Amino acid sequence: MIGDAANFTSAGRTHWGWIIAIFILLLLLPAVFDTHTPTLLGIWALFALSLGLMWGYAGILSFGHAAYFGLGAYTYAITSMNLGESTAAWIFAIVLPAFVAALIGAMMFYGRISDVYMGVITLVFSLIMAKFMGATAGDAYSIGNARLGGFNGIPAFPILNVPGDPSTPIFGTALYYVVLCCLVLCYLVSRWVLSSAFGRILLGIRENEARVELLGYNAPAYKTAIFSLSAAMAGMAGCLFASWAEIVTPALFGLGQSVEVIIWVIAGGLGTLMGPIIGAVLLGTMKLLLGGQTFIDNSLVIGAILVLVVLLLPKGLLPTVLGWRKQQGQRSVNRAHSNSMRRRGGERRQQRSAGEPDKTGHRS
Amino acid sequence: MDYAAVVFLEIIYMIAFLALTSAGLAVVFGMMRVINLAHGEFVMIGGYTTIACAKAGINIYFAMLVVSPLVVGILGLLVERLVVRQLYGRMIDTMLATWGLSLLMVGIVTFIFGNTAVSVPAPIPGYELGEFQMGGYNLFIIGIATLLIICMWLVMRFTRLGLVARGAMQSADVASSLGYDPKRVYMWTFAVGAALSGLAGGVLAPLTGLLPSSGGAYIAKAFITVITGGAAVITGTLSSSVIFGTINQIVSFGSTPVIGEIAMLAFAVVLLRLMPQGITGRFFRNAP
Secondary structure (H helix, E strand, O other): OOOOOOOOOOOOOOOHHHHHHHHHHHHHHHHOOOOHHHHHHHHHHHHHHHHHHHHHHHOOOOOOOHHHHHHHHHHHHHHHHHHOOOHHHHHHHHHHHHHHHHHHHHHHHHOOOOHHHHHHHHHHHHHHHHHHHHOOOOOOOEEOOEEOOHHHOEEOOOOOEEOOEEEEEOOOHHHHHHHHHHHHHHHHHHHHHHHOHHHHHHHHHHHOHHHHHHOOOOHHHHHHHHHHHHHHHHHHHHHHHHHHHOEEOHHHHOHHHHHHHHHHHHHHOOOOOHHHHHHHHHHHHHHHHHHOOOOOOHHHHHHHHHHHHHHHOOOOHHHHHHHHHHHHHHHHHOHHHHHHHHHHHHHHHHHHHHHHHHHHOOOO | OHHHHHHHHHHHHHHHHHHHHHHHHHHHHHHHOOOOOOHHHHHHHHHHHHHHHHHOOOOHHHHHHHHHHHHHHHHHHHHHHHOHHHHOOOHHHHHHHHHHHHHHHHHHHHHHHOOOOEOOOOOOOOEEEOOEEEOHHHHHHHHHHHHHHHHHHHHHHHOHHHHHHHHHHHOHHHHHHOOOOHHHHHHHHHHHHHHHHHHHHHHHOOOOOEOHHHHHHHHHHHHHHHHHHOOOHHHHHHHHHHHHHHHHHHHHHHOOHHHHHHHHHHHHHHHHHHOOOOHHHHOOOOOO
16 A cells, blocks of 8 residues: 555555455445535545655655646636536646646756755746736636636536536536546556556656666656646646536635645655545545634644644654554564664665755855 | 836835845845745734834834844744754755744734734825825835845955854855854854844835735745845845846836736746756856
8 A cells, every 4th residue: 555665666565455445435435424525535635646646756846736736627617618518628627737737847857957946936836827817807818708707716617527418417426436536546547657667767766866867767758747647637636626616716726725735745644645645634624624613723733733744754644654563563573674674764864865955056 | 207217116116125025035045055935924923023013102113123123033043943953954844844834823823913904004104206106115115125235245245243154154064163053153044034034024014914824925026036046145136136126017017016926927937947056056156
């Protein structure tokens, strides 16, 4: 189930039994609960998975990943309004964010732009989108018969329908199952990507980009590709969100959305695929619960969580918990081996952080 | 003619605004290679301090020029000791932790002051330039920003403090072997940077109403100004302020302020692509 960050394999051991058990539970969930909230959590989990794949395995952190989420949502809304049917809109909402991300990614990665500067560019792109969409009030800003609507966003577009049959919309429990399928599908695609040669090269880039390049691989091309794939997943999440909320607003592009998904990923566990999903579901539930009262602001709690996780739990929840379990299990079996493994992982971590100032370049 | 003067004054004002709001971030980034994403919230808290003092009957100039920098400087000292110190050399982790701090501060300010706008009237009345009504307070901001840049340059260039700071920035090891503890230098640098953010917040407070979320409006502009400026604190900030301020205002006059801001942000992306080390990474290499 989990890719161990310290282990140089892309996937690690898979607990298929657990995955199937959870999947069956999730399939049966609508019989017990109202699906409105679980659907939203599933969408957020998909969004977190998209960032977790790129950040955890290729080491690319986007400070403005909400740009692609929002782009997917807006693309879906605009296209479905113009076509009156959702199948083409659905495809378009995945392709367009991927295309835009490929352009931006190529610009950044072929330009050899370092971590911080990449942070600025991704952040600035999401801000540009948010500001632009916020300023599109009035009839002058419309695409086909969809008015962009400024801060109020676009309401009343057709929601998802059964492909080829616009008269049968998908909502409620059916939408829950669609979201679940998308999530499982994207999870499996991510696993497949990571277990392929492509995924191994990505891991190599994360660990030491110069070495991978010296081996003859075109690192910028690989990074652009994973950035684009991640944006496609974020766009899919955005498209599902649009269909769930039945309105899209510029807040989807906002900094708040971007930082939240970063917190879900890092709290759940960087370098795993299940971690971001768990992080999104747990922290998303917390956000919804906190939204129900006015005493404590959500940003206070989530900000505190981010600070504490970075300081105390830099690997995130899931790898830490699994680390404890593994440690306990192995202590009796093979103490020396387990110790040396852990030490090696620690060394690599230190090396990476020591290398950081060089990359950004001290003034000479 | 009057119109040209108005445009010119607005451009100068925008440059001063950018220089003022990014000075704190620039000091911290230039010296320590730390990006403080809670910078916008430092500015916001500086503004709240000034407004709270003014409402309590304290002279507003005293509040914005002394109390705000002091309060936020102390806050910065706390943040450095508790959080940033643990993360030196881990740039991305520092950015994430300070981003968390920024959310935390927004939450705390919301908790104390509520999610409503607070404001004080500007202490300087407007004046007329031909047929245009101008804000007199803007001239005060331009003056403060100019004074700040000159003071920073004098301190960095001519005082022992500036020498130690520049030394620690160029080579922490050498500074440390000469008996200056880099940790202390970093700690005070961070506090001074925070105090500068507090000053900016105090000075800008009378311009607009303040909300707990106001910090977000400053951080993006300050962030791009500092990063595009590059490692040299004063020259870098000044040159990128001039470029971005001019672009923002000229495009704003030609269209709308939002388009002006978008043009500025888009230009920043292009500039970073062309000069990945910032302006001072390519030009003015040895400037302070």
